[in-house]
Amino acid sequence: MIKVEKLSKSFRTEEVETIALNNVSFEVADGEFVAIMGPSGCGKSTLLNILGLLDNPTGGQYFLDGREVSGLQEKDRTDVRKGEIGFVFQSFNLIDELNVEENIELPLTYLNIPKAERRQKVQAIMRRMAISHRAKHFPHQLSGGQQQRVAIARAVVFGPKMILADEPTGNLDSKNGAEVMHLLTELNQEGTTIVMVTHSEHDASIAHRTIRLFDGQIVE
Numbered sequence: 001m002i003k004v005e006k007l008s009k010s011f012r013t014e015e016v017e018t019i020a021l022n023n024v025s026f027e028v029a030d031g032e033f034v035a036i037m038g039p040s041g042c043g044k045s046t047l048l049n050i051l052g053l054l055d056n057p058t059g060g061q062y063f064l065d066g067r068e069v070s071g072l073q074e075k076d077r078t079d080v081r082k083g084e085i086g087f088v089f090q091s092f093n094l095i096d097e098l099n100v101e102e103n104i105e106l107p108l109t110y111l112n113i114p115k116a117e118r119r120q121k122v123q124a125i126m127r128r129m130a131i132s133h134r135a136k137h138f139p140h141q142l143s144g145g146q147q148q149r150v151a152i153a154r155a156v157v158f159g160p161k162m163i164l165a166d167e168p169t170g171n172l173d174s175k176n177g178a179e180v181m182h183l184l185t186e187l188n189q190e191g192t193t194i195v196m197v198t199h200s201e202h203d204a205s206i207a208h209r210t211i212r213l214f215d216g217q218i219v220e
Contacts, residue, residue: 001162001193002028002051007060009046020046021057022216028195033188035204036197038213044197045166051195052085052164053077083111086155090167092147094139101135104153111158125153145176152183163187165196169203181206
């Protein structure tokens with residue numbers, strides 16, 4: 001599914017160059033659940049952005065399903081990402097002006113899926129996430145746990161092969177955090193590959209294995 005070789009990323013200003021990733025190499029197999037851990041500023045989110053084709057590396061190679069994608073232009077990155085990768089963020093990233101149903105439907109609209117099919121898929125995922133009774137509510141009317149369930153529903157409604165989760169329980173209490181981890185585990189058991197950045201040793205222990213980053217490098 002994922003293979004990165006000697007991946008590097010640096011950010012340059014006039015005076016200074018900051019190396020965020022330095023010769024990072026690893027693989028993630030289809031259907032794996034992998035956690036990425038490390039202190040703040042070690043390059044975790046930078047790595048996730050590259051894996052999600054939101055950014056290009058400065059050097060190295062990134063193979064996604066056997067295709068080298070590290071040098072793609074933004075439009076091509078969007079095309080590869082669309083329908084393949086779902087994102088779950090710490091801050092939920094729901095659109096305030098859209099209700100629950102509309103937020104979840106958004107990726108299906110981008111994929112030009114017919115309206116009747118969109119409705120069917122949205123209804124099914126809302127039932128699965130136990131948020132059907134909140135369909136017409138807006139994000140500000142929901143608890144943090146409910147918002148994250150909506151965000152996960154939006155990430156998986158189109159059936160992506162891979163979910164990238166950036167601190168998915170970071171803004172939640174322990175009960176809601178446990179529910180989110182249970183949902184991610186279920187999705188993984190059904191075959192979805194998951195790569196999750198986390199600060200939580202407990203959450204990382206639920207993954208199949210953990211990649212530890214320190215100062216932009218993998219440490220054993």
